[in-house]
């Protein structure tokens with residue numbers, strides 16, 4: 001008996017492949033985090049091993065991206081050793097019609113924002129379920145907070161109109177701890193009317209390192225869809 005492939009996985013694979021196909025030889029590539037970007041990293045590695053690509057160096061946005069890049073044979077570098085990033089490929093949790101994003105579902109948004117914002121071209125890879133008219137409609141906004149500031153930061157986020165909740169681990173007792181050793185507070189906002197303003201207001205709270213609003217950072221959004229039973233990728 002054959003099992004039908006999960007359509008969300010198919011969309012993620014297709015869009016990951018489409019982004020990997022845009023990478024050119026002799027380039028520095030920001031490697032994002034999450035299950036969709038994981039396919040892009042895999043396909044970049046495949047193109048390298050087949051000789052289709054050469055002289056690629058990656059800048060990982062997380063421990064996960066670093067492990068995957070090593071697995072698929074992509075040489076890595078750090079921001080201290082380079083003066084630019086040609087292209088970054090990264091996923092998102094929500095995308096609005098202006099290409100503004102909510103990221104941080106994998107608790108990696110702080111490093112992701114550093115790398116994605118530095119790239120000459122930032123390509124977002126999502127399945128069609130991530131599209132929304134207004135940010136915050138389906139996904140909570142992740143905020144990375146240093147541990148000693150957790151309580152005042154939570155209070156300040158509530159004062160901004162949010163409903164904050166400390167993110168707890170799965171298969172681990174206690175909270176999620178980021179690659180930087182910090183905590184993540186997920187905040188429900190009923191309506192994010194001005195993402196640029198909210199991004200700044202949250203980052204102004206003492207003890208907040210970074211939040212998951214990416215405003216005006218994405219250049220291209222590649223969307224994986226299934227149309228008439230066939231996986232396709234369109235560009236926004």
Ligand SMILES: O=C(CO)[C@H](O)[C@H](O)COP(=O)(O)O
Nearest residue numbers: 034035036091104105106108
């Ligand atoms: O922001 C992220 C990690 O911090 C991810 O890019 C985002 O959560 C999307 O992940 P996925 O591709 O697994 O849906």
